[in-house]
Amino acid sequence: MSLTGDLEEALAEVLAGHERGMLARAVVIAELLDGDGDRSLNVLATPGVPEWDALGLCRYGVLSIEGPAAAQFVEDEE
Numbered sequence: 660m661s662l663t664g665d666l667e668e669a670l671a672e673v674l675a676g677h678e679r680g681m682l683a684r685a686v687v688i689a690e691l692l693d694g695d696g697d698r699s700l701n702v703l704a705t706p707g708v709p710e711w712d713a714l715g716l717c718r719y720g721v722l723s724i725e726g727p728a729a730a731q732f733v734e735d736e737e
Contacts, residue, residue, distance in 0.1 A: 667705040
């Protein structure tokens with residue numbers, strides 16, 4: 660199997676095990692360390708996800724994190 664196929668299978672199994680539903684598609688952003696300790700950022704999508712859909716999922720994820728985070732800064736100032 661391929662890296663993205665293995666990723667899809669693993670994510671589907673974990674999500675099903677936690678009763679989160681059936682995996683439709685996914686984008687995973689991971690920071691990896693190589694043997695020398697150098698860091699790299701990897702963006703992996705499940706098979707069949709076009710680049711523009713992966714980008715849309717990433718942007719939606721960022722917005723869903725930024726909103727609540729910004730709200731906390733406003734609440735802390737009050």
